[in-house]
């Protein structure tokens with residue numbers, strides 16, 4: 001289903017999307033996907049501008065997790081001048097979601113390199129393909145999913161004021177990203193909700209108050 005090849009990941013990914021059951025038989029491939037490393041993962045989800053990055057920095061500082069932002073890894077890939085950079089840039093500027101194989105490869109490399117066993121993964125999985133392929137290829141379920149719930153009006157306002165020079169923080173792309181969030185990312189959150197794995201936070205409050213709620217969850221889990 002994908003045209004690019006990244007070694008074993010491609011085999012496992014095509015299988016995962018075509019027939020998830022077969023993946024259990026591919027455990028030997030999956031177990032090697034993090035170089036034998038055993039890690040705990042928390043997915044941090046929420047719409048664009050809901051405050052994921054802001055709160056992830058707080059979590060790193062207070063609870064010693066490694067923060068991996070899928071969006072930042074993709075932007076670093078663009079800036080590195082990699083062969084996929086132009087394609088990734090075009091997709092992000094259109095407000096769309098980059099093919100899972102690329103994002104998962106970047107996450108996989110970052111986890112293998114990371115000097116820790118606790119990861120908060122921010123902005124991933126962003127669609128059903130991201131979710132199915134990650135869980136099948138990397139063979140890890142998240143401990144839980146932290147969901148920053150914020151109104152679209154507030155997210156739009158924050159993104160327009162973010163001022164980080166991002167090519168996708170313009171009104172046209174922001175509207176597309178919000179649409180993609182509702183259509184493609186919310187179903188992923190609903191999936192985890194149906195499994196009782198979502199911890200929802202009211203993210204419309206000021207950042208320090210949001211962190212109080214985040215802190216309660218992480219303190220409880222420690």
Ligand SMILES: Nc1ncnc2c1ncn2[C@@H]1O[C@H](COP(=O)(O)OP(=O)(O)O)[C@@H](O)[C@H]1O
Pocket residue numbers: 046047048049050051052053054055158159161162163203204205206207208210
């Ligand atoms: N609770 C909050 N209230 C108001 N502004 C916020 C809050 N959390 C984050 N921001 C600001 O909103 C913008 C988007 O936040 P960010 O953490 O980058 O969101 P995300 O990673 O979800 O896209 C940033 O400029 C940030 O400083």
Ligand SMILES: Nc1ccn([C@H]2C[C@H](O)[C@@H](COP(=O)(O)OP(=O)(O)O)O2)c(=O)n1
Pocket residue numbers: 047048049052069070071072074092095096097098099103122123124125126130168177
């Ligand atoms: N799993 C992901 C995460 C991000 N991306 C792309 C598409 C997103 O619009 C951009 C930016 O994502 P990022 O999480 O950094 O920022 P926002 O939450 O949208 O503010 O990256 C992706 O294609 N796949």
